[in-house]
Amino acid sequence: MSYCVNCGVELDDTARFCPLCHTPVLNPNQPVDAAAPTPFPEEPGQVLPAVKRDAAILLSAMLVSVAVCCGVLNLFLRPGQTWSLYVIGAAAMLWLWLVPPLLARGMHLLLRLLLDIGAVALYVAAIALGMDGWSWYLGLALPIILWGGALLLLLGLVLRVNRHSVLTTVMVLTGSIGLFVVGVEFFIDRWLTRSWDPGWSLVVLTVCGGLLIPLLVVRRVPSLREEVRRRFHV
Ligand SMILES: [Zn+2]
Structure with a gap:
């Protein structure tokens, strides 16, 4: 086993250069073993992409479970009021925020932001529907959501560049x-x-x-x- 003469890092037997400071490795007692497998892949594609599908399934199951549990509880607790719809709506909004980016690899940032803004607008619309408050939704909530969304898109665009x-x-x-x-x-x-x-x-x-x-x-x-x-x- 060799150590880098410049930075002291431990070197693999296959290393011709220090991976940290790029100092050439010259150890007469231990020549470089070019035949041994390298400790890291050298060709692109050798590392399997991280599987995010499992995380998406788990997250979906958790959100569906919360929505179903609250829906069932609503049948017994204040059945005259549809309070569980707010929780179900929140679960749907969280799902739209979290799961599509996990499933669609390399999803465009602007598309993701549009989806997030749309989810917020839909959720608040569902609340407005439940409270019979279309006038405050259209007159107040929607303009604020759209204004915030437009700024968020602009922010995403600038930060992307x-x-x-x-x-x-x-x-x-x-x-x-x-x-x-x-x-x-x-x-x-x-x-x-x-x-x-x-x-x-x-x-x-x-x-x-x-x-x-x-x-x-x-x-x-x-x-x-x-x-x-x-x-x-x-
Ligand atoms: Zn080094």
């Missing part, structure tokens, strides 16, 4: 929170008073803006960016 930049991620996230809150207050105001009198959301937006300015400066100045990268290990 800049997935390795932590600074960009933090900036886009901060900006999205500010915009979302303004939208929420706009829709609430419009629903309650038919006018828009921005108040608390502007405070949140200003805080987000205040956070964005130093981040923007750090992003623009290469020396600062490097300093932040080193200090925060990003």
